[in-house]
Amino acid sequence: MDSYDVLVIGGGPAGYVAAIRAAQLGFKVACVDAFERGGKPSLGGTCLNVGCIPSKALLDSSEKYEMIQHEASEHGIDVQGATINLQRMLARKDQVVDKLTGGVAFLFKKNKITSIHGLGRLVRQEGDAWVVDAAGTEVLARRVIVATGSSPRALPGVQWSGRIVENSGALTLPEVPGRLGVIGAGVIGVELGSVWRRLGAQVTVLEALPGFLLPADDAVSKLALREFQKQGLDFHFSVTVDHIQDNGNDVTVTYTENGQQTTATYDRLIVSVGRVPHTAGLGADAVNLQLDERGFIRADAHFQTNLPGVYAIGDVIGGPMLAHKAEDEGVAVAELIAGQSGHVNYNTIPWVIYTTPEIAWAGLTEKAAREQGHTVKTGQFPFSANGRALGHNDTRGFVKVVADATTDRILGVHMIGPNVSELIAEAVTVMEFGGSAEDLARTVHAHPTLSEAVKEAALAVDKRAIHA
Template identity: 50%
Template sequence: MAETYDVVIIGGGPGGYNCAIRAGQLGLKTVCIEDRGVLGGTCLNVGCIPSKALLHASELYATAQNEFEAMGIKTGKLEIDLDKMMAQKTEAVDGLTKGIEFLFKKNKVDYIKGRGKILGKGKVEVKGLDGKTQTLDTKNIVIATGSEPTNLPGIEIDEERVVTNTGALSLTSIPKRLVLIGAGVIGLEMGSVWARLGSEVTVVEYLDRIMPGADADVAKEAQKIFKKQGLNFRLGMKVTGVEKLKSKLKLSMEPAAGGDSETLDADVVIVAIGRKPYTEGLGLEAVGGTTDKRGVVQTTDGHFKVADGVWAVGDCIHGPMLAHKAEDDGVAVAELIASKAGHVNYELVPSVVYTKPEMAWVGQTEEQLKEAGVDYVKSKFPFMANSRARTNHETDGFVKMLADKKTDKILGVHMVGVGVGELIAEVCVAMEFGAASEDIARTCHAHPTLSEAVRQAAMGIEGWTMQM
């Protein structure tokens, strides 16, 4: 007789593995199915983690090359060992994937390498990577299949010369000329890596600005800094094709508003125009589930519930396509299955871009507040006036805070600067508790630290910023 699980999870990325671990902690008999052959999903294998390994290594190289001398540090000739750089990236990924397997064992979570498909209520078919097929009986099914890169019509991806983030993280040589299609998070991070290592990088974006989801002040400041770093931007341009020649690639583009066609020569083209839910072939129809035209799984409760005993989390449902959002989704669903109060506040999911300097934000942008007719107060504090930033020679950027004019409640915080991916956490905690700007302004911060810039921005809401 087949074994019955409390929870069967399809997908072992951040949403799936966190759901599995939390379910195991809550005493639920759980199995996680993953067809990649390793746990961690896109984030751990070909996304967040390997990209940060390359961003960090390339940043150290650029710092040694461009900044050491001004600080009184002399070095010999610098060289790049790309094979070793890629190896340390792989080592970091391998260690973390093995760590998830350890946590599965610790919390008594079963793990099957294969592809899952819903057969009906409480039944999931698994086609194993070993070729064997089995059917699992379960009380609950959780869909955590994540997302995949969005393709550009007419452009063939080969993951060698025309690549997505997967190929961009595994190039075997430094391209002389690199063209990025898309000026979003993935594009700017990958562009930063290869520009630091010596590539001539051109970013082609359909819109007339970079980072469409970010506050306009942040995007404008970041673009100015990236231009100084050598990134070239072609905004308001529509890519119409990429021709593969023996010695090069020829990218064709035209103004999005209409106009004459142009071409760019490249050795590598990275397509980074976004991601779409990976939901084809799941068998959703067997439980009455549906997706929209983009493949987003539709929920009946506006949150996670697809049907009776069927749930979905992460990139395959509505909300920001971010690993930490997926993690919180997974935990929330495990707790709901265990009859606890699972919840995720999508209004306060932070975003971070790991370029140098970083960009980070949470809450509403100034443009959103204007559109909604909200009466707000704005304060902006530059890192140029922060003691620690000055001593570290890292003065690019600012902290911008937006607060309700009547109640002083913090509505959004937007940052550009070194380390702001860490600084944003303070704001997230404050906003989760409904803090006013004065709450941060009157909280003692250590001196000298970069975090004082957050406090100074908060002080500025009521006009008592103290320049340092």
């Protein structure tokens, strides 16, 4: 029986990062992963294969198409007859995915990690080690890290079909649908809805909650909704879906909104109503691995489950279902196993939505900060007063800094506008060091850059913004 110091079940962002870090720390490591793409083993999990990476590739392609159609002329560039070659666009997306998943396989070889394709299942404990069924062969591991991720949540009674798809199916539609329905106005629904709207679809978004992007700061969510509606996305809130029927050539959705029942017909329907922990086939019942009432694996602050030597990280333990959160947990758990001080600061994990305009935030919203008892002061600066944004011809949005009025410590930073997915990292760094609005305001920023909006927002906390 092969024996390993650390065996990782799952090769997504949590699992493959944990495996690499453990190998760097000198452990003999194996990773068992069952993910396949195109009938072939493919490391990287949902994120690299059918999530973060391919969706961002399509977002970029569709944004370029829309820019050529509607914005190039403002730059003095006249383009006539621009058309979409959807198959080439999808092929480019697949090439990006292939490069990155192949990169993970290369890193496994570089770090001498044994890669096993197939399902991993906890079988039994033997002494201070665990026997794991790795793709049909039993192996022994002194430590096991469960990183099996999550799966799309299905609506009761609704089956995935040719016309009804989840996130992965929405990345491979064979044609641009004339009418696209999206159930769920979360990150996935809005991003994928934006892709197909830019390419020509008429998009309707049905959301059960009473408002848009409720976890974001109120000022951000209000502006974002206005911008997306202006672009043509049709939102309906407080919706109850009563019935969905795949008719072969189209899909009918019957839903209730404000007490009135409506039946709508779409060429395709994307269902994006959240994700559920993936523990099927793990053997949790057989070894008494504890799950909570929602099916997530119970783990303590050090990722230790109720089973000695068995750890769990990533989507399967709950919290923000974000690849970068999972990656940091992968590093932390490997270092904890090595006796180091692995740690993840959940208070500074950034959230990003890659629409146009982009949305990003970290830390507390103004409302949450007040609810937690902070006396709050805020500073806000618009991109309309930023020279680089004007040069880009994209001045929508702003940066908002939320600080404690007594200590000046930054409690949260919220952004909507151009390239804020990149700008948020600066705010996270300052917050990670317990920095103040004054620290951010006193930091020299290159001119002209979009990042100057961050500095100006920090200055505005004390009403000292120079350019607004």
